[in-house]
Each structure stands twice: as structure tokens, then as C-alpha cells.
Amino acid sequence: VPGEVGAVGNPPTELLRSRYAQLVYQPMTERVVVQGLRPGRYTLVWGYFHAEMPGDGPVVRAVDVPSQGEVSLR
Template sequence: LGPVPGTGSVTVLIEPERGKALWVVPGDVGAVGNPPTELLRSPFAQLVYQPMSERVVVQGLRPGRYTLVWGYFHAEMPGSGPVVRSVDVPTQGEVSLR
């Protein structure tokens, strides 16, 4: 079985690191905390915890705008915090969060 017809996918390029997670949240998300624990209360989101590959493909997304968040799941991230990017599905097929 594959994705539902009419849905899209996005490929996210990351540098895998222990303790980090990738969130795919529908719509535009404003600022997120450090760590982004408020995303755990999102009514709907996809979470990929500690991806092992530099290339993560998220499938089955309905067309529209999504926010990608790459950061530590439980700990504060040094520097400016999690990486946050918006993406339009299906028009934008690959996004780098490196």
C-alpha cells in the first residue's frame, strides 16, 4: 500500500543526531520554544524521533502549508534553538534543515 491518492510528500534533509526529532505540523506555526514541547500538544502532527538517515521522506500529506521543526525532543538546544521552516506541499519537494 502507498499514500492516499491526491496526497503529497516532502523530503527533509537533516544531520541525524541522538535526541533530535522532526515535527511536521499542518499550517504556519509561530515561534516554538527551546525545547519545542508545545508541539506535543498539537491537535495533529507527524513526529519522527531520532531519524537514522540524512534523508527523511514524509508521505501522505494533504496539499497545503506545513511547518517543519528540527530540534531536541526533551532538552534545550544550544544557540538559537530548533530549526523551523515552512513548506508548501506538493510544490516544494525537498527542504534542507542542516
């Protein structure tokens, strides 16, 4: 999601109404590569969009593109 998102719901359904967001649904591998982003600040949200996540809910990380080449959500 472009910009910085402070917090999201559990599940984060409000992101589905975002002006622009890229959704990766059920990735086939542990590593997901997102290409074509313009330089700037983005927020990565890792979680279920259809159900609540156990524990603390979705993982939210702010990143700067292209200065951070790789981000781990572990």
C-alpha cells in the first residue's frame, strides 16, 4: 500500500478499499517479489484478508523503495 499505514484491522478488510494496493493471494513460495513500484514509502501487510489472524493479527512493515532491496516479515 503506498504511504505509511499505522494500524490495520483483523482481518484488514479496509485495505481492499484502498486507492491502490497490490494483493498477493496465496503465494506459492515463501519469497514474494513485487516489481514495478515507484520510489517512495510503502506499507507491507502480511495477513489473512478473509478471516482473523491468531495472536497479534497482521504483520505491518513500512519500507522505502528502492532503498531497501529485500524485506523479511519473519
